Amino acid sequence: MRRVTTARERALALAEFLDGNPLAEELRDFAPAVRELRRLVEELAPDPERVALLGSKLRWLVPQPTATGAGSSDSGGSGATSSAGSFPAAARRAKTPSPRGQAARREKP
Amino acid sequence: MPPASGFSPLSTAQELELARAAATDAAAARALFERYFDPVYRYWALRTGSAVAAERAAIATLEAALRRLGEFPSTGLHLVAWLLHIARQSADRSDASGAPGVSEPGAFQRGAAERAAALLGRADHRTAAALILKFAAGFSVSEVARETGSTQERTRAALYRAIGKVRRAMECGE
Numbered sequence: 001m002r003r004v005t006t007a008r009e010r011a012l013a014l015a016e017f018l019d020g021n022p023l024a025e026e027l028r029d030f031a032p033a034v035r036e037l038r039r040l041v042e043e044l045a046p047d048p049e050r051v052a053l054l055g056s057k058l059r060w061l062v063p064q065p066t067a068t069g070a071g072s073s074d075s076g077g078s079g080a081t082s083s084a085g086s087f088p089a090a091a092r093r094a095k096t097p098s099p100r101g102q103a104a105r106r107e108k109p
Numbered sequence: 110m111p112p113a114s115g116f117s118p119l120s121t122a123q124e125l126e127l128a129r130a131a132a133t134d135a136a137a138a139r140a141l142f143e144r145y146f147d148p149v150y151r152y153w154a155l156r157t158g159s160a161v162a163a164e165r166a167a168i169a170t171l172e173a174a175l176r177r178l179g180e181f182p183s184t185g186l187h188l189v190a191w192l193l194h195i196a197r198q199s200a201d202r203s204d205a206s207g208a209p210g211v212s213e214p215g216a217f218q219r220g221a222a223e224r225a226a227a228l229l230g231r232a233d234h235r236t237a238a239a240l241i242l243k244f245a246a247g248f249s250v251s252e253v254a255r256e257t258g259s260t261q262e263r264t265r266a267a268l269y270r271a272i273g274k275v276r277r278a279m280e281c282g283e
Contacts, residue, residue, distance in 0.1 A: 015264075055143045
């Protein structure tokens with residue numbers, strides 16, 4: 001194993017270690033920091049239930065389904081903001097009457 | 110070395126397919142949001158040192174990304190790297206703090222973002238992106254460099270500095 005003396009060489013050796021190679025002898029004392037950093041990034045992971053909740057709340061983020069009956073309880077309504085209008089599908093929907101709307105108009109005398 | 114946990118990128122072909130679908134399909138857009146919230150949130154947690162700020166910024170980043178799906182390049186770039194690029198742009202415009210959020214604070218593991226800030230300081234884009242792509246997404250260092258449009262040397266230096274900061278902080282804490 002080659003000697004590691006300069007910062008550049010240490011950076012290279014640590015990068016090789018991060019990619020799964022053995023750690024150079026001179027850098028043994030870096031191993032705990034690598035483990036800690038790895039653990040830190042792991043602990044930053046969001047709660048999946050929270051992410052799902054956000055996904056369900058932020059209806060304005062996603063284009064609304066256009067197929068008849070395809071909407072779930074999450075579809076419909078634009079939420080608190082108007083960002084949905086920026087989506088191609090939302091733009092098309094704005095121009096195209098919904099099937100429900102068309103049916104309602106047909107029922108009118 | 111496998112990724113830390115939680116997030117694993119799809120193939121670039123699958124991601125391109127997902128991005129195209131998400132432009133017009135609500136279910137695909139929500140799937141994209143829920144799958145990629147994780148790395149974007151972690152990135153912002155490293156940059157802001159705050160779980161609440163990270164949540165708001167991650168939402169803003171994904172909102173911007175969903176608006177711009179047509180710009181997602183079909184050149185083999187991973188979606189997560191593109192999202193972090195958008196996150197950087199929003200940070201450059203300093204508009205993340207004004208991002209729309211949800212009313213209640215996040216229920217994420219409180220303290221992790223703050224602990225990251227204590228160990229690393231508020232990470233810059235290059236460092237945060239390298240840490241997320243390396244540790245959360247499991248890319249090799251050369252892949253991280255390619256995905257972020259950086260050189261391997263700069264990427265190695267960013268990771269080395271981050272490890273050095275944690276090492277010094279651990280020494281001080283002992």
